[in-house]
Amino acid sequence: MGIDLHIVTQQVVGGLAVGCVYALIALGFTMMLRATELVNFAQGELVMSGAFIGYTLLVATPLPYLAVFIIASILTGILGMLIERVALRPIRLRQSPLLNLIIATVGIGICLRLISQLIWGAAPLRYPVSVGQVGHLVVAGLPMSVQHIWIIALAILSMLGLHYFFQRTLLGIAWRASAYDSYTAEIMGVSFDRVVTMTFGISSMLAGAAGVLIAPLFFVAQELWLQGPRAFAGAALGQFHILGTMIGGPILGLLETFAAGYISSAYKNGIAFGITIIVLMLVAIPRMPRGGSLVFRYRRQTIADLFELNEKQAVHLRYGMIAALGVMALLLPSLLDTYELYLVTLILIYATGALGLQLVIGYAGAIIVGHAAFLGIGAYTSAILTVYFGVPFLLAIIAAAIVAGVFGLLFGPILRLPTHFCAIATLGFGEIMHLTFINWKEVTNGMSGISGIRKPSIGSFVFEEGAPFYFLTIAVLVIVFVALQRLIGSRYGRGLIAARENELAAVAMGVNVAWYRTLSFCIGAGCAGTAGSLYAHFFSYISPDSFTILQSIAFLTMIVLGGLGSFAGAVIGAFFVLGVPEMLRWLAEYRILIFGLLLVAFMMFLPGGLADLVHRLLSAFRRKEETSEVSVISSEHNETLAANPVKTNVDS
Amino acid sequence: MLTLDNIWAAYGPVQVLSGVSLDVPAGKVITLLGGNGSGKSTTLKTIVGAVKASAGSIRFEDREICDMEPREIVPMGISLVPQGRRIFAPLTVMENLRLGAFARRRQEKSKDDFESIYERFPEIRQWLNRKGNTLSVGQQQLVAFGRGLISRPKLLLLDEPSSGLAPILVERLGEIIKKLKEAGMTILLVEQNVHLALSVADFGYILRDGKISMAGPTASLIGDGDLIRHYLGG
Numbered sequence: 001m002g003i004d005l006h007i008v009t010q011q012v013v014g015g016l017a018v019g020c021v022y023a024l025i026a027l028g029f030t031m032m033l034r035a036t037e038l039v040n041f042a043q044g045e046l047v048m049s050g051a052f053i054g055y056t057l058l059v060a061t062p063l064p065y066l067a068v069f070i071i072a073s074i075l076t077g078i079l080g081m082l083i084e085r086v087a088l089r090p091i092r093l094r095q096s097p098l099l100n101l102i103i104a105t106v107g108i109g110i111c112l113r114l115i116s117q118l119i120w121g122a123a124p125l126r127y128p129v130s131v132g133q134v135g136h137l138v139v140a141g142l143p144m145s146v147q148h149i150w151i152i153a154l155a156i157l158s159m160l161g162l163h164y165f166f167q168r169t170l171l172g173i174a175w176r177a178s179a180y181d182s183y184t185a186e187i188m189g190v191s192f193d194r195v196v197t198m199t200f201g202i203s204s205m206l207a208g209a210a211g212v213l214i215a216p217l218f219f220v221a222q223e224l225w226l227q228g229p230r231a232f233a234g235a236a237l238g239q240f241h242i243l244g245t246m247i248g249g250p251i252l253g254l255l256e257t258f259a260a261g262y263i264s265s266a267y268k269n270g271i272a273f274g275i276t277i278i279v280l281m282l283v284a285i286p287r288m289p290r291g292g293s294l295v296f297r298y299r300r301q302t303i304a305d306l307f308e309l310n311e312k313q314a315v316h317l318r319y320g321m322i323a324a325l326g327v328m329a330l331l332l333p334s335l336l337d338t339y340e341l342y343l344v345t346l347i348l349i350y351a352t353g354a355l356g357l358q359l360v361i362g363y364a365g366a367i368i369v370g371h372a373a374f375l376g377i378g379a380y381t382s383a384i385l386t387v388y389f390g391v392p393f394l395l396a397i398i399a400a401a402i403v404a405g406v407f408g409l410l411f412g413p414i415l416r417l418p419t420h421f422c423a424i425a426t427l428g429f430g431e432i433m434h435l436t437f438i439n440w441k442e443v444t445n446g447m448s449g450i451s452g453i454r455k456p457s458i459g460s461f462v463f464e465e466g467a468p469f470y471f472l473t474i475a476v477l478v479i480v481f482v483a484l485q486r487l488i489g490s491r492y493g494r495g496l497i498a499a500r501e502n503e504l505a506a507v508a509m510g511v512n513v514a515w516y517r518t519l520s521f522c523i524g525a526g527c528a529g530t531a532g533s534l535y536a537h538f539f540s541y542i543s544p545d546s547f548t549i550l551q552s553i554a555f556l557t558m559i560v561l562g563g564l565g566s567f568a569g570a571v572i573g574a575f576f577v578l579g580v581p582e583m584l585r586w587l588a589e590y591r592i593l594i595f596g597l598l599l600v601a602f603m604m605f606l607p608g609g610l611a612d613l614v615h616r617l618l619s620a621f622r623r624k625e626e627t628s629e630v631s632v633i634s635s636e637h638n639e640t641l642a643a644n645p646v647k648t649n650v651d652s
Numbered sequence: 653m654l655t656l657d658n659i660w661a662a663y664g665p666v667q668v669l670s671g672v673s674l675d676v677p678a679g680k681v682i683t684l685l686g687g688n689g690s691g692k693s694t695t696l697k698t699i700v701g702a703v704k705a706s707a708g709s710i711r712f713e714d715r716e717i718c719d720m721e722p723r724e725i726v727p728m729g730i731s732l733v734p735q736g737r738r739i740f741a742p743l744t745v746m747e748n749l750r751l752g753a754f755a756r757r758r759q760e761k762s763k764d765d766f767e768s769i770y771e772r773f774p775e776i777r778q779w780l781n782r783k784g785n786t787l788s789v790g791q792q793q794l795v796a797f798g799r800g801l802i803s804r805p806k807l808l809l810l811d812e813p814s815s816g817l818a819p820i821l822v823e824r825l826g827e828i829i830k831k832l833k834e835a836g837m838t839i840l841l842v843e844q845n846v847h848l849a850l851s852v853a854d855f856g857y858i859l860r861d862g863k864i865s866m867a868g869p870t871a872s873l874i875g876d877g878d879l880i881r882h883y884l885g886g
Contacts, residue, residue: 173747174754177740184738187700188799189726189755 009142011257017148018217019234019253020155023246024210025227026234027162028203030245033235034179035199037098039420041105042083044228045112046204050076050211051220052116058128069154073209080204083108084197087600091607092196098419099367100603103560106553107599113222114593124219151213158209159246162202166242175199226269229431232424233272236279266439273428280421281413329474333467341470343582348473349534351574352480354558355567356527359484361556362565363493364520365500366415367423370430371555374404374525376437376547378532383450383542384443393456397476397533404529405522412518430552437544449543456537463537473534477571480527484567487523496520554578561602563611572610653678653838654699654730654807659708659718661691661698668694670862671708676807681829681839683849683870686859692842693735695859696809699840700732701725712807726755731805735812735842737796741785745776745795748784752799769798772831790821797828807838814845826852850874 025047032040054072057063063071091104136143166172178185178195186192207228214227234252238244252272260268309317333341357371378400385391385399414425437444444450456463456472463472487493499506499513507513536542554577562573580598584591606613654676661669668691676682686692697703699710701722710718717725731752740748753765770777773794779787787795793813800808810829814822822845829852832839843849850856850870858866858873866878 170750170754173743173750177743177747177751180740180742181738183702184734184740185751186722187697187702187726187732187734188751189723190751191721191723194723 006142009144011261012254013144013148013152015254015257016250017145017151017155017253018214018257019250020152020159021210021214021249022227022231022234022252023249024155024158024206024213025231026238026245026249026252027159027242028206029232029235030238030240030242031199031203033240033420034242035175035182036092036196037420038101038105039232039424040200040203041102041228042109042112043203043207043231044225045109045116046076046080046207047211047214047227048116048220048222048224049079049112050208051215051224052120052211053208054212054215055120055125055127055220069209069212072212073158073205076208076211077201077205080207081197081201083204084200087604088200089193089196091603094607096603096607099361099560099564100607102367102420102423103556104600104603106556107596107603109225110553110596110599111593113225114589114596117222117589118593120220122222124221124223126219127216147216151217154209154213158206162206162242163246171198229424229427230269230272233276233279233428236276236424267435270432270435273431276428277414277425277432280417280425333470338466341466343578345470345473345538347574347578348470348477349531349538350555350558350578351571352473352477352534353528353531354555354562354570354574355477355480355484356524356531357555358524358559358562358564358567358570359487359527360415360520360524361559362570363488363496363500364415364517365419366517366521367419368426368521368524369423369549369556370426370428370433370552371524371528372547372549372551373430373433374408374528375532375535375551375555376433376542376544377404377407377525378529379536379542379547380437380444380450380532381529382533383453383536386537387450387453392458393537394458397456397530400533401526401529404532405526408522408525409518412521413514415517415521416514427549427552430549434544434548437547444544447544449541450536451541453536453540453542455540456534469538473538476530476534480530481567481571484523484527488567492516492519557599561599561609563609566609566611569609569611576610653713654840655709655711656695656699657709657711659695659698659710660706661694661703662706663703668862669698669705672859672862672864674857674864674867676838676840678806678838679836680855681833681841681853683841683843683853683856684859685843685846685849685856687844690859691862692859693811696732696811696840696842699725699809700730702732723755726803729804729806730809731800731803731807732809733796733800733811733813735815737789737792737813739784739787739792739795739799741783743784744781745784745787746780748795748799749776749780749802752802756803765802765804768804769802772801773798789816790818790824793817793821793825805837807840808832810839810841810843812842812844814843814848822848 025043028043028046029039032038032043050072053075054068057068057072058065061068087108088101088104091101137146137149138144164172166176174185174188174190175195175198177188178190178192182192182195185195210227210231211224214224218224231249231252234249235245236248237251238246238248252275255275256268256271259271332344336344353371353375356374357368360366360368381403382393382396382400385396386393391399411426411429414422414429417425438447440446455465455469463469488497495506495511496516498509499511499516503513535546539546558573558577559570560573561576562571563569577595581591581595584594587594602609608615656672656674659669659672660667672691672695674682674684674695684692684695694703698705699717701717701720701724705718708718709716712725712728712730715728717728740751743751749766749769775791776794776798779791779795784792784795796813813825813829817825826848829839829841833852841849841853850873853870856868856870856873857864866873866876868876
């Protein structure tokens with residue numbers, strides 16, 4: 001079998017074309033990381049926006065493709081600058097943790113996807129014209145697609161323009177200076193705020209350009225956003241240098257094309273993520289221990305602290321609350337209708353998984369964007385064991401936890417990466433697992449999934465749908481909750497928190513931070529695996545689509561909205577994230593838009609999540625009580641106060 | 653030219669400046685001395701607006717600049733040469749110098765500005781295309797001065813220029829400052845090297861725990877036994 005030179009040429013040119021587009025998107029990531037240390041998770045949505053804007057310009061105006069390419073890029077750049085000014089700058093200026101900014105970009109991404117769906121519809125659109133003309137150009141006897149050559153040419157031209165901007169213009173030099181040392185640049189008069197806005201503008205412009213270039217090759221649809229995270233591999237290959245990224249993108253395109261052509265096309269979309277993980281794990285900067293907390297800056301008082309209860313009262317309060325919750329949990333099935341109970345059970349299953357994620361993010365201080373993969377691993381393990389091998393439920397759920405935990409242990413070293421790299425690497429892990437669920441047909445039955453999973457049973461007792469299953473879920477949730485709470489109170493938990501608060505100090509105290517974090521990932525994955533087993537038996541059917549990045553992001557929002565570093569917050573967050581869209585059902589697709597907006601609004605106005613809201617309300621209530629006490633005292637001691645005007649002043 | 657009146661500043665909960673007042677008249681070299689953590693660098697950062705004062709007033713040529721951003725203050729004619737020189741390592745010397753003139757944006761005059769820097773420090777001309785991280789400390793010192801002077805400031809703020817310099821370079825530094833003074837430059841010099849500071853300055857302030865604890869013409873400070881006590885905080 002000889003290699004057909006014609007096919008190879010087409011693959012090379014095609015791979016380069018896609019790769020050059022990757023390079024444009026990846027340059028946005030690189031610039032953002034260099035200037036702000038942020039990974040913009042809305043970068044893919046900006047690519048999508050650029051493609052849609054370009055579509056409208058082509059349909060509604062007689063402008064030629066080249067003009068549309070330029071105008072759409074500029075419009076997308078303006079969109080990016082607006083996003084930064086309106087939503088992200090307030091979050092940054094209040095010195096919120098990096099995670100909050102990342103979540104906010106996730107929320108912005110959701111909004112952009114939904115807005116585009118409302119404007120352009122969910123059906124894929126075809127670009128009215130191709131780039132240049134369709135056809136082939138013959139160079140040295142080898143045919144090349146004219147379209148591909150146009151894409152390569154325009155992308156390279158854009159990159160040359162960017163290079164000129166950085167090397168020759170004063171603004172470009174100022175950007176490089178600020179990316180290297182923002183303080184010194186600031187005292188030269190280079191405003192960091194403006195550099196950040198400029199960075200968003202340029203990287204969004206590049207994303208828009210990429211969107212207009214890549215759209216004629218695919219359809220224009222919301223799915224285009226996935227090009228963003230995929231192109232991140234180009235930035236990783238380029239070691240997050242501007243020039244490196246310009247080379248890394250095309251290499252990524254070629255690798256993808258050839259791997260798809262000669263190894264397997266099924267995993268094509270996973271290749272980029274595989275490269276990202278490998279590059280980050282093997283080559284990228286290992287994280288130096290650093291002082292100060294990356295993720296968590298809220299010191300939350302307990303309710304007992306707040307009301308200055310003594311120990312006995314605090315214990316009473318605790319048991320009182322537990323009793324109240326217990327009674328509520330027992331009464332719930334008789335209060336709710338079938339659908340509501342179904343929903344609550346589902347929420348509790350997700351909450352169990354969210355508890356695990358809370359351990360990893362809220363306590364270990366890592367950012368994980370692929371948690372749904374563990375839910376899937378648990379679900380598949382449990383389903384396969386019970387359906388194909390007739391293993392009893394109790395053993396299956398334990399096996400699900402263990403298998404997911406082992407995966408967590410294997411991928412634990414990811415947690416050594418710096419925060420944002422950890423986020424991208426775990427996102428990649430989630431995507432690869434999703435592709436595995438789809439393509440490992442012998443085990444997972446592919447897209448058709450596994451059906452006929454029986455309701456769980458212990459001995460002869462079967463947990464039927466409705467109240468029995470609900471109580472089973474509650475029992476599992478409580479066990480996981482109490483176990484995690486005890487874990488955090490142990491020596492291990494204290495070490496984990498110490499490492500989160502100040503890694504350098506923890507290392508100096510002899511805490512094996514790397515191992516502690518890996519273990520937390522393992523335990524967190526185990527929780528998700530447990531939840532996955534319940535999930536499989538709850539629906540009696542599972543397919544790969546239940547375990548995608550969308551579910552991973554849902555998990556992430558649960559713990560952030562609920563409040564980082566609070567297990568109760570994770571449960572509340574699960575109710576919020578799954579319950580609110582349900583309550584907004586009458587808004588149809590707008591509810592997802594509102595959900596995205598809520599996510600951003602939370603990060604802007606309530607960075608501590610719902611747990612923080614409760615605390616703020618309580619402390620406001622407490623202050624009110626205090627002021628009324630003070631006024632009583634001051635009226636009693638009116639004479640003394642009048643004799644001392646300064647003190648009166650202070651009191652008022 | 654520059655007057656600080658009762659300036660307070662804090663980093664989060666840590667109060668750094670607790671009412672600093674000082675005066676820099678035109679054409680004079682004023683030195684601000686003090687031990688580690690006494691608030692010297694913060695005073696300079698507050699003047700250029702990189703740190704926001706929580707209270708007090710800063711007047712520069714009869715304009716209140718306390719609430720302004722660095723990008724507004726720098727073009728008015730204040731230039732800060734930061735501690736440790738902080739040359740942009742991945743940028744060439746030429747690019748470093750261009751950044752010094754960033755805030756001015758008066759590009760038509762920039763050629764003259766560069767020429768005046770080469771005149772003052774002829775060596776710089778040979779390094780123009782070298783990256784910042786290939787320079788020795790002494791070379792960095794000259795580039796840092798060049799970067800600070802290229803915007804033709806009316807007031808030059810020097811933040812511990814002697815730190816990390818070999819004695820022979822400290823000597824050269826003293827000469828540079830003296831020459832600038834002869835050319836009529838107004839300088840606020842923050843130093844740990846008391847000997848250097850007192851040999852070039854007209855007037856000195858001693859900062860301790862965020863307050864001015866002592867002030868006077870340098871001639872009187874040199875003879876004052878209290879200086880050591882104030883300086884070391886004994």
